[in-house]
Amino acid sequence: MITPRARVITDNDYCGDPDGLVQLVHQLLSPSAELRGVIGSHLAADDPFMPAPDTAAQSYQRVTEVLSIMERTVPAYQGSNVGLADRRTPQPSAGAEAIVAEAMRTDTDLPLYVTFGGGLTELASAYLMEPRIADRLTAIWIGGPEHPDLAPPPPDTPGREYNLNIDPLAAQVVFNESPIPLWQVPRNAYRQALVTMAELEVHLRPAGKIGAHLYDSICRVFELASGAGLNLGETYILGDSPLVLLSTLQSCFHPDPSSSRYVQRPTPRIDDDGNYQPREDGRPIRVYTDLDIRVMVQDFYAKLALARSA
Incomplete structure (x- = not known):
């Protein structure tokens, strides 16, 4: 029997691109992590x-x-509907409070990962509310542009990377001003998670x-894109x-995520334009x-099939 060896709180903009819903279902089907909370966070104010x-x-x-479809009982929290107003003042929310409460527990030795598939509002707010959480969790973030010495940006990508643009001030708090341990999956890495329709x-x-809920949600993205004159082809990025x-x-x-590769370097500063400053x-x-896209995708498909046959 598989038992948890880590705790996870996951924060995502679940009303946006449904790759977040795929991630949530995969996390719910994964018994080696105890899912301690799910936080619904906000999109960029200028999301088209x-x-x-x-x-x-x-x-x-x-x-x-x-959670209702899967008949699962997991604590769910709402994040702030807006980003930080400045780099000193947290945006209070149930989601930020849940991060603080879980990080400050003293009754468990399981490591805590707090994962973010959108902006960093709740992480920055939690840190501003209780700086001691920085010693008690590891943050994993899908976001940020390519580091210039590691990969070029894709063509026609003006402005800030999308998840960074959700709350640039929160990203500056986390990168520039906090000591929070951080694993970053920037745009060149998360775009590797390509599957076909x-x-x-x-x-x-x-x-x-x-x-069916996930598949229909993804199909709606293609319908919306088509209505806006965009041709997305036949692939989708998880x-x-x-x-x-x-x-x-x-x-x-x-x-450890031993089958995926990373570089370790001093955390750069993020400037007001969303660029890295060494x-x-x-x-x-x-x-x-x-x-390791093979492990990630095949595990997800296998767990869906096993859950269906159970």
């Missing part, structure tokens, strides 16, 4: 597909839908109510699923460069 003022509330609703149809549609790969699908002996005195950061 979801121009609403209450996107954290909508993300929370998406979480409760998934054909394989999603084969593996998701037969996988009961939750599989860009948030590396959160499960790195936090949960770790090696059996000496637990600094030699930055704390060490893991920047993932290559992800």
